[in-house]
Amino acid sequence: MDNKERMQLPYQEMPELPVTQRLAGPVEVNRGYSEQQALAEAERCLQCKNAPCVAGCPVDIDIPAFIKLIREKRYTQAGLKIKETNSFPAICGRVCPQEQQCQEKCVVGRAGHEPVGIGHLERFVGDHLIAHSQKPSRAKPTGHKVAVVGSGPAGLTCAGELAKLGHQVTIFEALHEPGGVMIYGIPEFRLPNDIVRHEIKSLVDLGVQISHDTVVGRTVTMDEIRGEMGFEAVFLGLGAGSPRFLNIDGENLRGIYSANEYLTRVNLLQAYRDDYDTPIRRGQYVTVIGGGNVTVDAARWALRLGAQTVTIVYRRSRQQMPARIEEVRHAEEEGIQFQFLTQPIKFIGEDGDVVGMECIRMELGEPDASGRPRPVPMADSEFTIDTDLVVIAIGARVSPLVPIAVPGIELDESGHVIVNPETLESSVPGIFAGGDLIPGEETVVRGMGNGRQAAQSIHQYLIGRD
Amino acid sequence: MFEVISNQQLATDIFELTIKAPRIAQHHRPGQFCIIRAAQHCERIPLSVADKDSGAGTITTVVQAAGHSTQEIVRFQPGDYLLDVVGPLGQPTHIGNPKYAAFIGGGFGAPAGYLMLKALKDAGAELLAIIGFRTRDLVIYEEKFHNVSDELIVTTDDGSYGHHGLVTEPLGERLANGESFDLIMVVGPVVMMAAVAEVTRPYGIKTLASLNPIMVDGTGMCGACRVTVGGQTKFACVDGPEFDAHQVDFRELSERLKMYQAGETQAYEAGPHQCKVEPRYWQVRENDG
Numbered sequence: 176m177d178n179k180e181r182m183q184l185p186y187q188e189m190p191e192l193p194v195t196q197r198l199a200g201p202v203e204v205n206r207g208y209s210e211q212q213a214l215a216e217a218e219r220c221l222q223c224k225n226a227p228c229v230a231g232c233p234v235d236i237d238i239p240a241f242i243k244l245i246r247e248k249r250y251t252q253a254g255l256k257i258k259e260t261n262s263f264p265a266i267c268g269r270v271c272p273q274e275q276q277c278q279e280k281c282v283v284g285r286a287g288h289e290p291v292g293i294g295h296l297e298r299f300v301g302d303h304l305i306a307h308s309q310k311p312s313r314a315k316p317t318g319h320k321v322a323v324v325g326s327g328p329a330g331l332t333c334a335g336e337l338a339k340l341g342h343q344v345t346i347f348e349a350l351h352e353p354g355g356v357m358i359y360g361i362p363e364f365r366l367p368n369d370i371v372r373h374e375i376k377s378l379v380d381l382g383v384q385i386s387h388d389t390v391v392g393r394t395v396t397m398d399e400i401r402g403e404m405g406f407e408a409v410f411l412g413l414g415a416g417s418p419r420f421l422n423i424d425g426e427n428l429r430g431i432y433s434a435n436e437y438l439t440r441v442n443l444l445q446a447y448r449d450d451y452d453t454p455i456r457r458g459q460y461v462t463v464i465g466g467g468n469v470t471v472d473a474a475r476w477a478l479r480l481g482a483q484t485v486t487i488v489y490r491r492s493r494q495q496m497p498a499r500i501e502e503v504r505h506a507e508e509e510g511i512q513f514q515f516l517t518q519p520i521k522f523i524g525e526d527g528d529v530v531g532m533e534c535i536r537m538e539l540g541e542p543d544a545s546g547r548p549r550p551v552p553m554a555d556s557e558f559t560i561d562t563d564l565v566v567i568a569i570g571a572r573v574s575p576l577v578p579i580a581v582p583g584i585e586l587d588e589s590g591h592v593i594v595n596p597e598t599l600e601s602s603v604p605g606i607f608a609g610g611d612l613i614p615g616e617e618t619v620v621r622g623m624g625n626g627r628q629a630a631q632s633i634h635q636y637l638i639g640r641d
Numbered sequence: 642m643f644e645v646i647s648n649q650q651l652a653t654d655i656f657e658l659t660i661k662a663p664r665i666a667q668h669h670r671p672g673q674f675c676i677i678r679a680a681q682h683c684e685r686i687p688l689s690v691a692d693k694d695s696g697a698g699t700i701t702t703v704v705q706a707a708g709h710s711t712q713e714i715v716r717f718q719p720g721d722y723l724l725d726v727v728g729p730l731g732q733p734t735h736i737g738n739p740k741y742a743a744f745i746g747g748g749f750g751a752p753a754g755y756l757m758l759k760a761l762k763d764a765g766a767e768l769l770a771i772i773g774f775r776t777r778d779l780v781i782y783e784e785k786f787h788n789v790s791d792e793l794i795v796t797t798d799d800g801s802y803g804h805h806g807l808v809t810e811p812l813g814e815r816l817a818n819g820e821s822f823d824l825i826m827v828v829g830p831v832v833m834m835a836a837v838a839e840v841t842r843p844y845g846i847k848t849l850a851s852l853n854p855i856m857v858d859g860t861g862m863c864g865a866c867r868v869t870v871g872g873q874t875k876f877a878c879v880d881g882p883e884f885d886a887h888q889v890d891f892r893e894l895s896e897r898l899k900m901y902q903a904g905e906t907q908a909y910e911a912g913p914h915q916c917k918v919e920p921r922y923w924q925v926r927e928n929d930g
Contacts, residue, residue, distance in 0.1 A: 349860050351678055351685075351725040353923060359862075375923055385923045388727040390860060393673075394664045416862040420874060427867055427874070427893055429900045436863035444684070444857070451682045452709040454901035527896035575861040575879045 178221050186289035187216040194508050198479050200447065201363035204505055205269070208292075213299040217245040220291045223282050228293060231280040233616075233624045234261045238277055238293055245296060254304035257297060261623060262335045263374050265305055266328075266357065268298025269366050271620045272499050305373050310380050314341035319637040322347060322406040324391045324580060327355020328619040329610030330412030331378060332626030333633070338381040340634050345384045345406070347391050349576070352443065355414055357619065359443040360435070362472050364479070365502070368442075392579035401605070407640065408605045408633045411581065411592065412626065415611035416574030420567055421464070425522030430456055430529040434469045434568035441476050458564020461485045462532060464519060465568035466496040471503060473566040474511050485511045486560065490518045490537050490550040514560070518552065522565065532560045573612055581606060589614070598632040599625060607633055642722040642920075646699055648715065651781040654706045655749050656715040657691070663698030665690075665728045671736070671756040672851065672883050675700065675728030676859045677714055683724075684710040687856045687878075689753030689828070690729065691782075700726075703752040703781070730859045731882045734849070736760050739823035743769040743815075744790070745808050745837050747829025752782045753851060754828050758789040766823075767791050771811055773833070777802035809836045822846050827886060831898065835891035842887050850886035852877045855900055869893050 190206040197204060208216065220242040228238045236257050244253035257264040273279075273294035284290025319342045323330045326348040334344045352358055357371045379385065389395060400406045418433035420426055437455070440446040446455035461477040463470050466489040477485045487506070489496060492515045496503060507513075516537040523531035536556035539548035573590040585593045585602035592601050592608040599607045609625025611617055644661040651657050665675055669690050678685045692701035706712045717723055734757055742761050744754040751772045758768055770790035774780045775798045787793050794811045795803035804811055808829075825848045827837045834850040841848045854866040854877050861879035868877050869890035875881060 349727065350858060351727070352921075372922060379923050387921075387923075388725050389664075390727060390730065393668060393729055394727065396668070416860065417876075418862070418864045420864065420867075422874070427869060427897060429897060433864040436857055436865045439857055439863055445682075452684045452713075454684070456900070527899065575876075579879075 176218070181219055181221055182283055182286055182288055184215070184219045186219065187212040187292060187295070189292070189295050191505075197364070197509060200479065201476075203367050204364050205298075207302055208295050208299045213245055213296060214248070216292045216296055217242045219283060221282055227280040227282060228277040228291075231277040233276065233618075233620045234267075234627065236260050236277075236297070241300065242291070242293075242296060245300065250300050250303040251307060254300040257300060258304075260627070261620075262332050262627075263301070263328075263623065264297045265301030265370050266366065266374060267620050267623070268294050268296075268301045269370070270361060270618075271297075272618060274500055276620075305370065308373070308377065311377065313382050314339055316343065317341040317637070319343065319408075319640075320345070320404075320406045321633055321637070322400050322404075322409045323412060324409065325349075325355060325412035325414055325610075326353035326375070326385065327412055327414050327610060328357065328622035329414075329612075329626040329629075330355065330410065331375065332623040333410045333412065333609070333630045334383045334626075335378050335381060336627055336630030337633060338378065338383050340630075342634070342637065343382065343384075345386055347389045347395065347400075348385060348387045349390045350443065351387055353385050353387060355412075359439045360469065360472070361619075362438070362442055362476055364475065365472065390576065392576060392581070397581050397606075408607065408636055410626070410629050410633060411577065411601070411606060411608040411612055412610045412622065413574040413576055413580065413612055414622075415571035415617060416576065417572040418567070419570045419572060421519060421569065423519060423521055425524050425529065426567075428522055428524040428529040429527050430458065430563055431522060431565045431567065432456075434463075434465070434473045434566050435571065437473050437566045438469070438476065441480070447480060455480065456564050457481050458562070459483045460562045461564045461566070462488055462560060462562040463566045463568055464488050465570070466491060466498060467568065467570070468498045468502055470568035471498045471506050471511075473568050475506055475509060477564070477566070478509055478511065482564070486514055486562075487511060488514045488517045488519060488532075488534065488560070490516065491547060492516055492539065495547045516550065518550065520557070523559070528563070529565055530561065530563060532562050532565065534558055534560060570617075571611075577612065587614075598635075599629040600632060600636075605636065642724065643726040645717045645719055645721045645723060647719055648717060651703065652779045655703060655779070655781060656706065657701060657703050657752075658714070658717065659699050659701045660723060660726060661698055662700050662726050662728075665726065666693045666695045666698050666700050669693050669700065669729040669756075670733030671760045672734030673729035673731045674859075674882060675702065675726055675730060676856070677702070677723055678725040679710060679713040679717060679723050681724060683713050684708075685725070685857060685859070686710050686714065687730075687853070687859060689750070689851070691752035691755055692785075693756070700728075703749055705749040727859065730878060732880070734760070734826070734883055736764050737824065738764060739766045741769075741820075741822050742766045742824040742826070743771065743812065743822050745812060745825065745827040745829070745833075746770070746772040746786075747808060747833040748774060748779070749781070750829040750851075750853065751786075754826060755782060755785050755789065757826055758786070761824075762789050769815070769822075770794070771796065771808045773797070773808035773829070774802075775799065807836070808833060809840045812837065813840050816840065816844050816846075824849070826851070826883075831891050831895045834886060834889075835895075838886035838889070838891070848886040849883045850889055851883045852881055852889065852894060854894060854897060868897075
């Protein structure tokens with residue numbers, strides 16, 4: 176088959192749960208390729224020599240190589256090929272914004288066709304590895320001990336890479352379950368908890384220890400970690416743990432949640448289940464403010480919790496939404512409405528409960544620092560949205576626990592940890608940081624990339640001490 | 642997993658649990674709290690640390706069985722294991738160097754003041770403690786407060802024990818008689834803390850209130866515990882729990898505490914008690930390699 180013929184092959188759509196079956200609970204919407212679909216989609220890859228897709232991947236997966244292995248039905252080898260640079264293909268295959276990364280650069284896509292479904296293929300081999308998993312063999316112990324603070328994408332990746340090199344790793348996690356944003360934040364209908372748990376279990380099989388309920392700086396201090404506990408190096412992956420609010424009137428009325436709280440209650444604390452005590456307000460007319468994946472996640476959860484209407488209110492237009500196109504499409508299919516170019520200016524309360532939200536219409540002006548057009552309020556365009564439950568999903572700041580965990584660590588004016596970009600080492604020698612603690616795309620895969628990069632630096636650091 | 646060492650009922654619905662938690666006992670400072678999740682289906686409940694023994698590696702907390710998850714906690718008996726205890730959380734009290742200080746406590750919140758008073762006493766302060774309860778049967782921690790204060794006043798709303806009336810009355814009298822305090826600490830129901838703040842405000846006495854908003858993670862991640870202090874939004878879990886009582890918007894705090902009131906008034910149906918905890922999937926058993 177020549178390239179021209181390959182480009183004519185039909186794109187394999189991801190099978191999805193029918194909309195009518197989605198709202199009963201957090202069942203995963205994307206069902207995954209069948210083997211036939213994976214083989215058919217793999218045929219669409221042109222195996223480009225210069226592989227522009229790889230340049231779009233934050234963790235440099237050898238995409239043509241793993242797709243070629245799929246064609247040869249060598250699925251385990253395909254998975255191991257991905258694992259050379261990315262420890263968690265079943266996770267990345269589900270939550271990476273491939274349309275803005277590898278698939279955006281795909282030559283098939285650039286030629287006007289649907290790009291190769293790289294993410295769907297990655298998920299296929301990731302799931303194959305999970306279904307056919309074997310206990311990994313442990314590396315010869317080096318005798319070095321490393322502490323990892325936080326068990327999200329960056330921390331888990333760093334821990335796994337170091338364990339593979341034979342270092343003894345302990346992860347300190349503040350919550351009662353590891354997984355970070357993948358457990359408390361991303362809903363099961365996008366990323367099932369069992370997938371995350373399987374990947375964490377595979378790290379435990381590598382010898383990684385996890386100390387949950389442990390707040391570094393409170394339950395144990397950094398002096399203890401680096402002193403009597405004997406950890407020679409530390410990776411900080413505490414994430415963007417502090418929700419932003421709008422700072423407008425009425426924001427502390429009952430019925431107004433941060434996305435972190437709303438998602439934590441329902442994902443980590445299972446508020447949707449009758450056999451759990453966790454309370455959650457189940458609004459009838461729900462409004463979710465923001466334009467990212469977290470916004471869409473909260474909105475879709477609200478529908479599953481029984482809301483009559485769910486409206487996403489975003490101050491820019493659809494084109495500027497940072498959320499993945501697929502998530503926005505799923506949300507629309509499920510009946511979520513959108514109010515674009517709309518900014519809340521005040522919440523309206525009645526006896527302490529939110530009942531409405533005063534908004535103003537925006538228009539797009541000159542590009543701002545982010546390169547996107549700046550939303551500008553339109554005069555005399557105020558209007559009111561009736562709502563009994565509001566979720567504010569406008570982003571997060573670096574965890575306030577960072578300076579508590581590491582007193583004296585240097586932070587920039589936005590609170591990010593200042594690191595050497597080559598090594599990810601912070602201002603404190605032997606303490607490294609990555610993921611949402613340092614500036615960059617707030618994605619799972621970027622955290623994983625940082626975790627991997629830091630693991631390599633930590634390895635060098637430890638070798639240097641031998 | 643955290644072993645319950647003792648569980649003693651102090652009054653109707655009020656229990657004192659001592660729990661093996663060596664790291665928390667070692668690092669806890671007065672003013673800090675912990676969060677307990679008794680079993681898998683339970684909420685994370687923020688609780689004050691009423692006492693500790695770093696030698697024995699234990700902390701003591703006083704729990705009012707008010708909702709489902711607190712009812713579950715108080716059912717744990719010696720030898721049972723609570724699933725999760727995390728802490729110490731929040732900022733420690735800034736004790737400073739007061740010569741004369743007062744602690745005002747109300748209801749089951751009063752025990753939170755015990756370690757604060759102990760620290761103040763160690764710092765050389767002369768101490769007045771006023772602890773108030775609805776009625777005689779609910780009076781708790783009297784002897785412990787007696788031991789760490791120079792003067793103790795117990796009040797009951799119905800006059801069945803001690804001073805008949807509210808904690809603000811003896812405090813107000815002292816202030817009106819010209820007594821001056823370098824520091825007043827207050828822990829208890831919101832309405833009581835707000836009343837104490839109003840009593841001390843005209844005198845300009847530094848008054849710290851330890852706030853008890855709804856919390857989830859306790860590490861600054863969710864914002865459920867946001868309170869307005871001096872017109873600014875603060876997170877009680879990481880910025881507090883103690884704030885300048887004269888700056889706190891107590892009305893808002895009181896309103897926010899009603900977030901789930903409808904749900905919590907439902908009759909509690911006791912499910913199977915989960916007190917023997919299995920290791921979790923990431924925990925490797927000793928001989929598991």
